[in-house]
Amino acid sequence: MPIELNHTIVAARDRKVTAGFLTELLGLPEAEVHEPFLAVQLGNRVTLDVMTAAGPIAPQHYAFLVSEDEFDAILGRIRAQDLTYWADPFSQQAGRINHWNGGRGVYVKDPDGHSIEALTRP
Template structure:
């Protein structure tokens, strides 16, 4: 049996703002419309489908595995935008990055309060 994540829906207040925020931070192609969604395609075939809502938005966590060479440029864009960032998901270690499993990682929030993370190595040695 083969099971793969294909897409997930990301609730937001303004899909253009949220999807564009993500693509610019990560250096991805511009989002594309599909039905009521604005779709951000990731390198592994998974997409994040941004959907506008006026209901309460529960904060979700999205972690992006990136190459070691990409960390500096993405982290640079986080800092250029003056975004707060943390080394931990509890957001206690501000203005730090982590070095778990020999890689680098950092957490930051998107415009709707979703906790985003970039990591250069999967946790647990995977």
């Protein structure tokens, strides 16, 4: 059997807020309760297990490979919510997207400061 990523834990100040942000932004079904987590199910059977953490949150980076249509929808939701977004992982090119590797990419911060990237080409 090939080795596959099954899940990763996403630390949050409030798991409901963070899971809701991710599912809304990415257009995913509502997270499922798997105590002590809210599991955000991705299309490749991987879950983001969002857990309320006691203490400081160390920001992480989560990148999602999406189709062109999904990218348009995600960018539309970012703009509709008036979220700040960037073309780069260093948050220096605000209000722009990138066109790396012949695709498109965008970065946004979740409520806990995690960097959420949507890209159409790896």
